[in-house]
Amino acid sequence: MNNDNSISFPVSKDREFQEPINIEKLNQTIDYIRPAVQADGGDLKLSKVENGIVNIEMLGACQGCPLSIATLKGGIERIIKEKVPGVLEVIAT
Numbered sequence: 556m557n558n559d560n561s562i563s564f565p566v567s568k569d570r571e572f573q574e575p576i577n578i579e580k581l582n583q584t585i586d587y588i589r590p591a592v593q594a595d596g597g598d599l600k601l602s603k604v605e606n607g608i609v610n611i612e613m614l615g616a617c618q619g620c621p622l623s624i625a626t627l628k629g630g631i632e633r634i635i636k637e638k639v640p641g642v643l644e645v646i647a648t
Contacts, residue, residue, distance in 0.1 A: 573606070573607050573641060573643075574640050574641035575641055576607070576609070576639060576640075576641040576642060577639065577640070577641075580638070581601065581609065581635070581642070582601065584635050584638045584639055585599055585601055585611075585635075587634075587638075588630075588631055588634055591630075592617065592626070592631075593615075595616055595617075596615050596616030597613060597614060597615040597616045597617030597618075597620070597623070598613075598614040598615045598617070599611055599612070599613065599614065599617075599631070600612040600614055603648065606643075607641055607642060607643035607644065608643060608644050608645075608646060609635060609642055609644070609645045609646070610645075610646055610647075610648040611627065611645055611647055612647070613627065613647050623647065624647065627645060627646075627647055628645075631645055632644065632645035
């Protein structure tokens with residue numbers, strides 16, 4: 556048994572600076588993407604933005620579509636991350 560009464564706390568990690576997300580630019584980018592999604596009977600709705608994570612609600616034909624996650628990650632997320640600084644990830648809600 557150790558009789559040392561000192562307490563050791565873990566050292567917090569330095570976090571990278573996170574650029575704030577411009578919501579107006581994010582909405583413009585979603586509007587840019589929307590016609591392609593609507594052409595297949597779906598739609599997009601911005602649900603929430605927090606800590607660099609953008610939550611998108613997939614509507615219409617996108618709901619339940621097995622390709623919606625591939626579309627979200629391979630297309631929508633890629634475009635949003637390219638056009639909107641500060642976005643780390645896009646997820647479906």
